[in-house]
Amino acid sequence: MSIQAVVFDLDGVIIDSEEVWEEVRRGYVASFDRSFRPDSQDRMMGMNTQEWSTHLAEEVGVPRTPAQVADDVLSRMAARYRDDLPLIPGSVESVRRIAARFPVALASSSARLLIDQVLAGAGLTSVFQVTLSTEEVARGKPYPDVYLAAAEKLGLAPVDCAAVEDSSNGLRSAGAAGLAVVAVPHGVYPPAPDALALAGLVVSDLRELTVEAIDRLR
Structure with a gap:
């Protein structure tokens, strides 16, 4: 074998990109006056898009639907990658x-x-x-x-x-x-x-x- x-x-x-993901997500959450839960970062490493966007919407409390959260965060990530990969x-x-x-x-x-x-x-x-x-x-x-x-x-x-x-x-x-x-x-x-x-x-x-x-x- x-x-x-x-x-x-x-x-x-x-x-x-892990630090970029954390920075973008934390900034996004903070824009709604919300904060990560203590285990949010560890849990989201490996989650798929539906899973982490649901976590931010339903557990962290971002007042957007999971689909909207995903679109918002992914657009920010794509912009960051265009600026600096x-x-x-x-x-x-x-x-x-x-x-x-x-x-x-x-x-x-x-x-x-x-x-x-x-x-x-x-x-x-x-x-x-x-x-x-x-x-x-x-x-x-x-x-x-x-x-x-x-x-x-x-x-x-x-x-x-x-x-x-x-x-x-x-x-x-x-x-x-x-x-x-x-x-x-x-x-x-x-x-x-x-x-x-x-x-x-x-x-x-x-x-x-x-x-x-x-x-x-x-």
């Missing part, structure tokens, strides 16, 4: 290096419009054979849905794939789906110990992720 494909997360792995140093080159050996897919909690915008800006649109947003499956991370769907679209069993993730919910999602797990812990939002324990390989950034290391995962 060996790894036959690699599935990348986007936020926190290829693009350093915060690619993680070395991530684009690393994805291309891995893609020269393995089919690669993307399984992201970002909305489709942001995925397409980021990949176009990074010059990676044609590199990925499959791209999926959690808004295109039933449940977001930590549920396994998006990784199961990515493996299916690649024509492979989950056990034949490796996932590259940074967040607690992302690691849990990949582990629950049965993929081999590579962790790239984010310095500001490190994964919980139980989630990190799911990883067969931990690297500090994608530049350390080699083809040989992936081959050794199984």
